[in-house]
Amino acid sequence: MSIGELAFIERLRALATHPAARGLDDDVAVVGDLVLTHDTIAEGVHYLPDDPPASVGWKLVTVNLSDLAAKGAEPVAALMSVTISGDGDWEDRFLSGVAAACEAYSLPLVGGDTIALPLHAPRVLGLTAIGRGGAHIPSRGGGSPGDGLWLVGTLGDAAVGLAALLADINAEGPMVEAYRRPVPQLAAGRQLAVHASAMMDVSDGLLLDASRLCAASHCGARIDLDSLPLSRGFIAERGSDRKARLSAATAGDDYALLAALPADFDPAVSLSLPSGTNLVRIGTLTEGKELTLLDAMGEVPTPEQLGYEHHT
Numbered sequence: 001m002s003i004g005e006l007a008f009i010e011r012l013r014a015l016a017t018h019p020a021a022r023g024l025d026d027d028v029a030v031v032g033d034l035v036l037t038h039d040t041i042a043e044g045v046h047y048l049p050d051d052p053p054a055s056v057g058w059k060l061v062t063v064n065l066s067d068l069a070a071k072g073a074e075p076v077a078a079l080m081s082v083t084i085s086g087d088g089d090w091e092d093r094f095l096s097g098v099a100a101a102c103e104a105y106s107l108p109l110v111g112g113d114t115i116a117l118p119l120h121a122p123r124v125l126g127l128t129a130i131g132r133g134g135a136h137i138p139s140r141g142g143g144s145p146g147d148g149l150w151l152v153g154t155l156g157d158a159a160v161g162l163a164a165l166l167a168d169i170n171a172e173g174p175m176v177e178a179y180r181r182p183v184p185q186l187a188a189g190r191q192l193a194v195h196a197s198a199m200m201d202v203s204d205g206l207l208l209d210a211s212r213l214c215a216a217s218h219c220g221a222r223i224d225l226d227s228l229p230l231s232r233g234f235i236a237e238r239g240s241d242r243k244a245r246l247s248a249a250t251a252g253d254d255y256a257l258l259a260a261l262p263a264d265f266d267p268a269v270s271l272s273l274p275s276g277t278n279l280v281r282i283g284t285l286t287e288g289k290e291l292t293l294l295d296a297m298g299e300v301p302t303p304e305q306l307g308y309e310h311h312t
């Protein structure tokens, strides 16, 4: 988030005083048992103009489903907002990606809005995802010192994929797929939400998002860099030394889940997550408000930039 965005959201807080808004401190709004979220993606900002249009449609749906996953909510319905700027073939292929993601995650598209922009204007695409929460819809703010910090997914893959595409527009492979086609962790989120004292998705970079969970929970955290889940593809590209781990921890576009769980609860033992789910403990919530990083060599200076920041 940029300074401008932060200042604007500060002003919005004066408007969004209804309890459903959760103080604008959460990933979602909660109206009764309905969980509501809206995220926008823009050409050149969240995806590349040359990305396959179907992958842009997939990304629009799944970045929003990732917010539902972080609250343990079941997808119920979606409303979509689309700008069209004179390329019907692009739009057809975009819609096929939207349809594929809606089908994959049982999210019926039930409405939205379309506006025409001048020819070739950069597209801005929005989606409201509505979900149904379970008995406990975790916020970012319920964590306490001693809770274990757990992560579902891997870190840094999408950033490696984006870097590959910026170097070579024809790059392909699993890292490029991670950038273009995020996978929302809905099944893991549903199971973790029952037990989580706090949960959120990691879209801006682990350290930045963890610092938000900590601030909302009035805690600090200790994170063990050596425990961070790195994929084989990430390690092949960047290695797994301290520098590589710090880059994975601050990259963004991961759409992983970050959960605070009671100290004595081990989800790897107590839950039956879908096979292939990558779940690891990465640290602990602490008293105070410091974010402390460690690895086998000792304490690691916290980087100045904790995650992805927009520049306006």
Ligand SMILES: Nc1ncnc2c1ncn2[C@@H]1O[C@H](COP(=O)(O)OP(=O)(O)O)[C@@H](O)[C@H]1O
Residues within 6 Å of the ligand: 001, 009, 012, 016, 023, 024, 025, 026, 027, 028, 039, 203
């Ligand atoms: N234009 C807006 N109108 C109302 N609420 C907004 C608007 N933009 C952002 N928010 C709210 O501000 C908070 C922070 O938004 P954002 O930075 O986009 O968070 P996230 O990373 O969860 O998408 C969220 O609660 C979001 O719902």
Ligand SMILES: Cc1ncc(C[n+]2csc(CCOP(=O)(O)OP(=O)(O)O)c2C)c(N)n1
Residues within 6 Å of the ligand: 001, 039, 044, 045, 046, 047, 048, 162, 203, 204, 251, 252, 253, 308
């Ligand atoms: C072309 C391109 N450049 C840079 C990025 C990296 N990036 C853009 S936005 C973002 C973070 C998430 O976006 P934001 O608008 O902050 O979403 P929100 O926090 O509202 O979910 C990241 C890592 C990207 N995905 N694509």
Ligand SMILES: [Mg+2]
Residues within 6 Å of the ligand: 038, 039, 040
């Ligand atoms: Mg947002």
